Amino acid sequence: MEPSPGGRNGRRTQRSSVMPIVTVQQGPRDVTLKRDLVRRVTDAFVEAYGVPAETVQVWIHEVPADSWGAAGKLTADK
Amino acid sequence: MEPSPGGRNGRRTQRSSVMPIVTVQQGPRDVTLKRDLVRRVTDAFVEAYGVPAETVQVWIHEVPADSWGAAGKLTADK
Amino acid sequence: MEPSPGGRNGRRTQRSSVMPIVTVQQGPRDVTLKRDLVRRVTDAFVEAYGVPAETVQVWIHEVPADSWGAAGKLTADK
Amino acid sequence: MEPSPGGRNGRRTQRSSVMPIVTVQQGPRDVTLKRDLVRRVTDAFVEAYGVPAETVQVWIHEVPADSWGAAGKLTADK
């Protein structure tokens, strides 16, 4: 395979797969942390898939602690 | 089953496909715009698929500018 | 309920399917109702699939009445 | 509005919240198990929220073991 200009490790961009959409479900977090996350997750796609950073979108859905849970309990009640 | 009267081009409703759920991820917008969007997106399904408008649901998830981004940057920072 | 390797009706846990993620789209509701829902939905997975409650996550996305609709109309306008 | 006859505990249906959409992300499972799950999850909504069963939709997205993972590893590799 030829080196891709976008891919650090020389993988070809697979055209049918460009424009990955990343949706994160999490509790609320500080904007500083989210800024860092969006940068790092985008880098993960650039490095793993060799796609340009411009094609990666990250959407963070922050769900309050009284609206999600595991093991049958709301996080707010733990 | 008869061709649906809702379908501009007389396509049959495919029963196994009724009740499409549409989820939109976007930045916050005015209710006037969202009202218009929900009407137009519903029309798009009625016309393309021939399903009754009643079966189409549209859910808009508004994500603030500090919680989504492209190209590794939060929209709030652009 | 007895802890069983296969759930109430003796089904085996299918390892490749553990950790179901449940996402609910709904209008806003009181925390009391959401607490009850998370418990009951988790029980539904434990009983149907025989997975431990700890592996089930439920995320409730509450969408205000001016951001979703059916039949081409916002719920807020009905 | 009268208390919903579908609700075991007589809670009023909150009109702005009718029509919950449930989306499940899981590994592939047998249709017998999915049939049981859809019935039980729907019951969970009827009992917790007092909504009619007809308003509850459940969508199961089955993701193969080579397309999801936890702890940084694909489930297929565990």
Add this chain to the structure above:
Amino acid sequence: MEPSPGGRNGRRTQRSSVMPIVTVQQGPRDVTLKRDLVRRVTDAFVEAYGVPAETVQVWIHEVPADSWGAAGKLTADK
């Protein structure tokens, strides 16, 4: 910012809201129908929000009839 040329009714593009992502959950359909749908849904955004068509992405998740249902029943069993 100038009114977007993409908007039929001259609404301004709201910069924080560009790039809407549309996710559709539906039963399987013919590619001809999906092609028509993607075009019409994109037009709906262009006309309602005044965003360029290039910023609208539509993702259709087709769920087989034995993996979704309403009223507690799989669509495959109806």
Add this chain to the structure above:
Amino acid sequence: MEPSPGGRNGRRTQRSSVMPIVTVQQGPRDVTLKRDLVRRVTDAFVEAYGVPAETVQVWIHEVPADSWGAAGKLTADK
């Protein structure tokens, strides 16, 4: 702030935010690429949020080229 055992850069784990769920919408890709992606995306959360890798789940929804598009056109038609 004290160093978090899970966080490379010493951020505290915010308890209400543990267990982020990451959902990726993309075209089909080779398992080798997906394996690399899941590892790198998980690392991104560990480093940005200081959460243990075990709490991060990544779900990849692969959508065929005839089921998604941008600019009003199916990817399969481009």
